[in-house]
Amino acid sequence: MIQLTNVSKIYSNGARALVDVNLKIGKGNFVFLVGPSGAGKSTLIKLLYREEIPTRGQVQINSRNLVRMKEREVPYLRRSIGVIFQDFKLLPNKTVFENVAFALEVIGVPKREVRSRTLATIDLVGLKAKEKAYPHELSGGEQQRVCVARAIINNPALLVADEPTGNLDPDTAWDIMDLLYEINKRGTTVVMATHARAIVNKMQKRVIAIENGRVARDEEQGGYGYDV
Amino acid sequence: MFNSSGYIFRETFNSMRRNPWLSLASVITVMVSLVILGYSIFFLANTANMAKSFESELEIGAFVQMSYTPEEVQDLKSQIEQMPGVESVSLVTKEQALEDFGKTIGGTQSSIVADVGGTNPFPDKLTVKVTDPQNVKTLAQSLETNPGLYKVRYGQEFVDQLLKFTQWLRWIGFGVVAAFGAAAVVLISINVKINVFSRRKEIQIMKLVGASNGFIRWPFLIEGLALGLVGGTLAAIIVGVGYNWITVYVQSTLTFLPVVQNQVLFRQVTLGLLLAGMAMGAIGSVFSLQKFLRA
Numbered sequence: 166m167i168q169l170t171n172v173s174k175i176y177s178n179g180a181r182a183l184v185d186v187n188l189k190i191g192k193g194n195f196v197f198l199v200g201p202s203g204a205g206k207s208t209l210i211k212l213l214y215r216e217e218i219p220t221r222g223q224v225q226i227n228s229r230n231l232v233r234m235k236e237r238e239v240p241y242l243r244r245s246i247g248v249i250f251q252d253f254k255l256l257p258n259k260t261v262f263e264n265v266a267f268a269l270e271v272i273g274v275p276k277r278e279v280r281s282r283t284l285a286t287i288d289l290v291g292l293k294a295k296e297k298a299y300p301h302e303l304s305g306g307e308q309q310r311v312c313v314a315r316a317i318i319n320n321p322a323l324l325v326a327d328e329p330t331g332n333l334d335p336d337t338a339w340d341i342m343d344l345l346y347e348i349n350k351r352g353t354t355v356v357m358a359t360h361a362r363a364i365v366n367k368m369q370k371r372v373i374a375i376e377n378g379r380v381a382r383d384e385e386q387g388g389y390g391y392d393v
Numbered sequence: 394m395f396n397s398s399g400y401i402f403r404e405t406f407n408s409m410r411r412n413p414w415l416s417l418a419s420v421i422t423v424m425v426s427l428v429i430l431g432y433s434i435f436f437l438a439n440t441a442n443m444a445k446s447f448e449s450e451l452e453i454g455a456f457v458q459m460s461y462t463p464e465e466v467q468d469l470k471s472q473i474e475q476m477p478g479v480e481s482v483s484l485v486t487k488e489q490a491l492e493d494f495g496k497t498i499g500g501t502q503s504s505i506v507a508d509v510g511g512t513n514p515f516p517d518k519l520t521v522k523v524t525d526p527q528n529v530k531t532l533a534q535s536l537e538t539n540p541g542l543y544k545v546r547y548g549q550e551f552v553d554q555l556l557k558f559t560q561w562l563r564w565i566g567f568g569v570v571a572a573f574g575a576a577a578v579v580l581i582s583i584n585v586k587i588n589v590f591s592r593r594k595e596i597q598i599m600k601l602v603g604a605s606n607g608f609i610r611w612p613f614l615i616e617g618l619a620l621g622l623v624g625g626t627l628a629a630i631i632v633g634v635g636y637n638w639i640t641v642y643v644q645s646t647l648t649f650l651p652v653v654q655n656q657v658l659f660r661q662v663t664l665g666l667l668l669a670g671m672a673m674g675a676i677g678s679v680f681s682l683q684k685f686l687r688a
């Protein structure tokens with residue numbers, strides 16, 4: 166489903182974030198990206214939803230070439246990819262319902278459909294009671310669930326997450342992981358960059374370690390590594 | 394796109410509420426530029442009309458040398474009456490002129506003469522009526538060579554000056570309208586840019602969930618259009634009401650001045666102002682939207 170071929174990314178300031186990366190991630194996979202700070206994890210994630218374009222090499226998702234893709238095709242690519250952030254990126258002046266519905270509204274989904282799908286997705290992430298709350302009235306874990314709901318409401322084939330548990334305590338982090346696990350079981354491919362050792366070790370999923378912009382390790386049912 | 398019209402108008406309204414002063418400034422500059430444009434058009438229509446009505450005047454005013462005796466004046470009068478193309482010549486003597494002047498300012502003849510230094514300052518004036526308006530200019534030119542006359546006035550001369558004046562006015566009006574128009578476009582584009590900036594987080598999320606650039610652009614484009622339209626509407630009202638008022642005023646006080654009252658022109662100008670306002674709004678928003686939505 167995802168294929169990176171000889172991908173290098175050098176930012177305009179000269180920072181070499183990725184060097185000659187080759188990767189294949191199959192449909193329905195659950196993949197952890199680990200590695201030290203500054204290794205290039207976020208850069209790799211950004212290549213997947215075309216926030217960044219590689220300096221060299223090709224990125225393909227479902228045989229769509231993201232490098233050659235025209236600007237106006239990008240929105241349609243993004244409708245098939247859900248994105249989750251460490252800092253949630255919720256709109257503070259919108260309620261939980263409005264934040265989630267936003268993802269459908271702005272791609273022109275009919276109003277009635279927006280309502281029913283939004284309610285169903287909010288229910289799925291367990292926030293039914295908080296539907297009318299504003300982000301500042303929610304805990305960190307609850308805010309992250311809103312972000313997850315917004316990311317999955319379009320039934321994306323791919324869900325990418327950049328440190329989705331980075332700001333959460335261990336229990337809340339596990340709640341989010343349970344949610345991602347559920348979504349993965351329904352057939353969505355999940356790629357998640359993380360520093361959460363316990364989660365990676367416990368989940369026993371594929372682990373790709375990045376160091377200095379290169380793939381240093383790639384194991385099925387791997388562990389976090391970097392043990393002291 | 395219709396599914397989202399609610400969203401678009403809500404956002405447009407919100408962004409206007411966010412910076413009311415800047416919105417007001419944009420609206421006012423649009424309005425000022427279009428008010429000037431509207432009045433300039435009406436003014437030019439009127440001067441053109443005025444020029445036409447003066448052109449059709451068939452009279453030449455000829456002022457006789459002050460040194461001429463009444464007999465010499467009468468000779469000159471009959472001499473001019475003999476010239477080809479002249480229909481009639483009438484004389485207003487210096488005494489009559491003085492008397493008329495006295496009536497208008499309300500003094501007696503002797504007191505005025507005393508005031509101006511003891512002599513009657515008015516010349517004898519011959520008013521020459523011409524058979525054909527085409528001949529006014531040539532006739533006037535030949536009268537100018539007559540040694541008995543020191544000054545010849547005719548409609549064409551005034552018309553030429555009027556046209557020269559309106560030519561100037563046209564350029565100045567064009568310049569002022571262009572300057573204000575440019576200012577309006579710049580203000581609207583700043584307006585839109587600030588709103589883009591204050592909503593950058595929202596835009597980032599919109600892009601992330603796959604909103605097309607066209608969709609993201611709409612509220613901003615409509616905001617610019619709305620600002621321009623409000624300015625244009627105000628301008629149309631001010632120009633329309635003001636022009637009607639001026640027309641009524643001029644017709645009741647300066648009855649000799651011809652005023653253009655063309656309903657078709659009137660409708661075209663007011664509609665034109667609305668469209669021009671919207672165009673300024675659209676240009677302003679497009680300016681500020683060009684760059685930021687590429688990635």
Ligand SMILES: Nc1ncnc2c1ncn2[C@@H]1O[C@H](COP(=O)(O)OP(=O)(O)OP(=O)(O)O)[C@@H](O)[C@H]1O
Nearest residue numbers: 176178180181182201202203204205206207208209
């Ligand atoms: N927009 C950017 N412009 C320039 N350099 C950048 C940019 N983003 C990242 N970099 C650089 O690229 C390298 C990789 O950064 P990246 O954010 O991908 O690391 P990371 O693995 O996500 O780190 P962390 O675990 O701290 O999030 C770093 O050296 C960083 O300084």
Ligand SMILES: [Mg+2]
Nearest residue numbers: 206207208327
């Ligand atoms: Mg990172």
